[in-house]
Amino acid sequence: MTPLPIVPDLAGLADTPVGVELPRLAVGEPWFTCQVAGLQFYDYARRDEDLDVVVMPANGDVLQLVRHPENAHDRNAIEIHWRNTRMLGHVPRTVACDVAPLLDSGAPARAYVVDAGDGEAWSCRALVVGAAAAPWHERHMRHVVNEALYAVPEREARLHRRTLKRAERAADRQAAMRTRRLRQAVEVLMTVPFEPELPAVGSHCDPETLARALGCSRSTIVRLAAGAGIAVGRYCTWLGITPELDAALRAWCRAPRSKANLGEVWGVRHHRQEPPYEWARA
The missing domain is CATH 3.30.70.2330 (Alpha-Beta Plaits)
Structure with a gap:
């Protein structure tokens, strides 16, 4: 104007x-x-x-x-x-x-x-x-x-709001790019075998600790334990590590995983929100 x-x-x-x-x-x-x-x-x-x-x-x-x-x-x-x-x-x-x-x-x-x-x-x-x-x-x-x-400060305020909107859009684009790259990395890593750090055979461990060590859910631990002949109840808090369970857990880690929910993988949106632009009329 x-x-x-x-x-x-x-x-x-x-x-x-x-x-x-x-x-x-x-x-x-x-x-x-x-x-x-x-x-x-x-x-x-x-x-x-x-x-x-x-x-x-x-x-x-x-x-x-x-x-x-x-x-x-x-x-x-x-x-x-x-x-x-x-x-x-x-x-x-x-x-x-x-x-x-x-x-x-x-x-x-x-x-x-x-x-x-x-x-x-x-x-x-x-x-x-x-x-x-x-x-x-x-x-x-x-x-x-x-x-x-009045009008000049108002124009400056409108310009500041437009600048913030552009910054918001740029932050959204960067977050979307990080999400795509992170999902690609997850897809690649799901196919890479790894050796987990498991408790020694003969010791006991709760299913949640095993799930964190393998990066999987508790239900996966329950399923692998059932395949090794160990029944795990809903309220089971300790699980005996047998040679069969140890072998089943390590075999799962060496096999490609294909059930990752990529829809739950998101890049972090890094953008610091500026305080509202305020001006006072003289």
Whole structure:
């Protein structure tokens, strides 16, 4: 969003009639810009049959503001003329209601073209300079001040929130990548044989300790023990290590495992959440 200007942008127009206003605008002369209303109903962008040219003002041209209190639709109507003979349109009604009383009281107002437009309705913009522009100039300056006090911190807050969202998305992508790599590693390791550290034959051990040593579930230990001829009850807390059970456990470790639940393998999401961005209005 472009900051509101303190003076109108007249770049490239210094050598046009509006250029005479630059020193006055620099010292704070009231001004405002507005669209020209009703372009499609009057002479704008129409061909002059007598001169065989299209009525199209140039940027920087002088305009004339003509009060028309007898207008049936708006007693505050202000007509906008070009070269004193061609009516282009009106000052918008919302602006005219403030400017017309000042014009009626004798307040001066000078008008110029600052954007000639493209021939379509509402495409031409006018600059009004002088005491009659004071109400809308004051309104514009209030917007400038409010933007300086509030809008800039708000934009910074929005930028900070967007930065946090991008950081969150980056953290999610990295976590997904770590998850894929971790799952690939698990799939590979499940096929690699290994020699477990088991209790000595003839000793006793609880099924949970054996499960941790083999990296499997308690039910797998119960199944292997049953294959070795040892019945393990639900509440069994000690298991005798026989030669047959020792051989069964080591055979299981040397065989590929294929029942890993890869859906439960997740990469850790490393991202430190920043505190909320706070700002106070001055």
